[in-house]
Amino acid sequence: MIKCISPLRISFMGGRTDFPAFYREEEGFTVSTTIDKYIHLTLSEAKGVLLEQESAEHVDSVAQLKNRLVKHILSSYGIENNIGIHVKSDTPTGTGLGSSSSLTVALIKALQRKKYESALSPSALAEKACDIEINELGANTGKQDQYAAAFGGMNAFSFLSTGEVKVSPIRSNHTSSLEMATQIFYTGISRDGSKILEVERKSSDVSKNSLRKMRDLAKLFYQEINTGGDLKTMGQILDEGWNLKKGVNTLISNSSIEDSYQKALAAGAYGGKLLGAGGGGYLLFIFPREKQENLQTALTHLQPLPIKFTTEGAKIQSGD
Structure with missing residues (x-):
């Protein structure tokens, strides 16, 4: 065995x-x-x-x-x-x-x-x-x-x-603060990511411009974390990337996901995104430690998943 x-x-x-x-x-x-x-x-x-x-x-x-x-x-x-x-x-x-x-x-x-x-x-x-x-x-x-x-x-x-x-x-000494600030929540929806990705493939001209921007944002995120950077800045980069991603494909988000995302921002989240291809799965947020209770209260309809890097x-x- x-x-x-x-x-x-x-x-x-x-x-x-x-x-x-x-x-x-x-x-x-x-x-x-x-x-x-x-x-x-x-x-x-x-x-x-x-x-x-x-x-x-x-x-x-x-x-x-x-x-x-x-x-x-x-x-x-x-x-x-x-x-x-x-x-x-x-x-x-x-x-x-x-x-x-x-x-x-x-x-x-x-x-x-x-x-x-x-x-x-x-x-x-x-x-x-x-x-x-x-x-x-x-x-x-x-x-x-x-x-x-x-x-x-x-x-x-x-x-x-x-x-x-x-x-x-x-390096781990640069990731500890991000680890403590990262929260993910299950939307209760599993999805077939291949269908969402196929729509994106067919709109390649639109998505390629967005993907260039997302790649550049990923490099900014890397630079920020690799220098032990600011959590708020990293959250804002995630938020910008999430808004770009939604613009590529209408199947990526829906009213329920968007409602949860806006509730998290109102509760103090710096930013976040939906993990994976979209349409369901886990929402991720970067959140200041002192306000994490607010996040739990705002998203009582979702299931938190405690994680460690x-x-x-x-x-x-x-x-x-």
Whole structure:
């Protein structure tokens, strides 16, 4: 039995500039941190193929699996049957915390161990996950989630036109105040981010200009936090980015999300955003510590998720 955990992440700025359609023409740039919420994956022996996730599949062979991602990865490692895969997430899926790519990273890492292959470096692990999702399966997704899960910690990622990704870790002594000021709340809505992203893809001219601005805001955010900067300024950068993002696609927000966002601002939040592609999931706010009670009161209709920033990427917990 092999057990692996892979962290979820919150993306502060720059999302969508990590997509090939953008960074192949000009540099993409994101800032994110992993949090103490995980994908828990266990590999075991089983009759046929047993995949236990939100729902279960029990089939005779890998070729019969309906889950395209798991089917493809298992096949790429030459596995046909006699395997059980149990997957548990600490949060609901489809909520903007990068769970899909975190699962990809976890499964690759666990299979490397199962096949007695050398452990991949974080960069090689992330690239393998990206290659599978984007190039082999044609997913409309970017690269930051795979890199976040593989590396762990708070990082700025630069996505170059060559396909290279530069990782710039942000020191923990610069992140502690941001960690204490960051609050996230579940809207109660999970969503299919691919539908939202497809609308954005079709409006590429409009979104490309907005994405340039969001990339530049991500660089400002990075500069601010990397110099132990001002929380209010970081919150205002998030707010500006959120307003840009909403302008790209009407599916990103709705009246319920907007009402919650405005209540948080009225309660003293410096700024915030909806995590992930939009349409639901988790709202993130940067809030002064002395007013955090106000935020809890203003958003009693939402479910807070206590989080801590973490420093480790995907890792094997046990098993040979």
